Amino acid sequence: QKEVEQNSGPLSVPEGAIASLNCTYSDRGSQSFFWYRQYSGKSPELIMFIYSNGDKEDGRFTAQLNKASQYVSLLIRDSQPSDSATYLCAAPQGDTGGFKTIFGAGTRLFVKA
Amino acid sequence: NAGVMQNPRHLVRRRGQEARLRCSPMKGHSHVYWYRQLPEEGLKFMVYLQKENIIDESGMPKERFSAEFPKEGPSILRIQQVVRGDSAAYFCASSQRLAGQSYNEQFFGPGTRLTVL
Numbered sequence: 001q002k003e004v005e006q007n008s009g010p011l012s013v014p015e016g017a018i019a020s021l022n023c024t025y026s027d028r029g030s031q032s033f034f035w036y037r038q039y040s041g042k043s044p045e046l047i048m049f050i051y052s053n054g055d056k057e058d059g060r061f062t063a064q065l066n067k068a069s070q071y072v073s074l075l076i077r078d079s080q081p082s083d084s085a086t087y088l089c090a091a092p093q094g095d096t097g098g099f100k101t102i103f104g105a106g107t108r109l110f111v112k113a
Numbered sequence: 114n115a116g117v118m119q120n121p122r123h124l125v126r127r128r129g130q131e132a133r134l135r136c137s138p139m140k141g142h143s144h145v146y147w148y149r150q151l152p153e154e155g156l157k158f159m160v161y162l163q164k165e166n167i168i169d170e171s172g173m174p175k176e177r178f179s180a181e182f183p184k185e186g187p188s189i190l191r192i193q194q195v196v197r198g199d200s201a202a203y204f205c206a207s208s209q210r211l212a213g214q215s216y217n218e219q220f221f222g223p224g225t226r227l228t229v230l
Contacts, residue, residue: 034218043204043221044156088155100169101146101219105155 002027004091006104014112019076021107023089026070030091033072035063038086038106048074079111115140117207117222118187125228132192132199134225138207145188146206146219147173147180156204162188195229202226 003026013019025033032051036044050056050063050072062075072091076083086106093100118137126132138145144163148156158172162182173180177195182188192199206219 036221043224046218046220049218100158100161100171102158103148103156 002091002093002102004089004102004104006087006089006107008105008107010108010110012110012112013079015079015081017079017111019079019083019109019111021074021076021087021089021109023072023074023104024070025072025089025091025102027091027093027102028067028070030093032092033063033065034090034101035061035074036088036090036103038088040085044088076109079109081111081113084109084111117142117205117220119205119222119225121225122223123226123228125230126195127230128196129194132195132227132229134190134192134203134205134227135187136190136205136207136222137187138205139209139220142207142209142220144208145182146208147188147190148204148206150202150204150224152201159190192227195227197229200227200229 005024032049034049035047037047038044048058048061048063050065053065053067056063060077064073086108088106089104090101117139120135124132136145146161147159149159150156160173160180161169164182165184177193179191202224204224205222208219
């Protein structure tokens with residue numbers, strides 16, 4: 001069974017700090033990875049995707065991928081209370097042409113004002 | 114460009130009734146996915162469809178659940194003879210595959226919250 005593992009949290013950080021969210025995956029065939037944010041009672045919204053080893057930055061968000069270690073992370077700089085949400089890591093399965101996506105259970109983030 | 118649309122947003126059924134959930138993908142998207150989310154849990158893949166074809170239904174229970182994506186109209190997830198354990202949020206997502214694209218970005222609808230009494 002291919003899996004995506006995340007620490008369920010909650011992760012609590014003070015406003016202005018860096019929040020670090022981590023994810024590991026078991027399918028070596030996965031080529032791309034997605035981070036979604038989900039506010040309570042709402043649907044997931046895509047915030048970043050990454051498919052190359054290394055870092056990818058977009059505003060206050062940085063995604064990091066290490067395929068050798070099967071590890072992907074999301075850093076949120078200058079965390080704001082509005083960043084408080086559940087963050088879902090997702091990995092398309094390689095043997096399905098990338099179309100069947102496995103989601104982690106999510107990490108709950110609280111940013112304290 | 115309208116996003117993924119789902120209806121109804123909330124659905125209440127009594128045990129034994131049928132539930133029909135509808136999903137209209139984003140314009141230009143030909144791939145539809147259904148996920149189920151129980152309270153305080155992650156998204157569980159149920160089924161992946163393209164127009165008129167079920168591509169992967171490995172996450173869907175073998176009994177009582179079915180899905181379709183007809184040539185015309187929305188995708189429908191159908192749950193027959195609902196039980197209390199079917200109470201959950203059901204999300205639909207859609208995507209498109211562009212030539213040479215190696216990743217699959219999915220966009221989610223607002224979800225249907227099913228409550229079984």
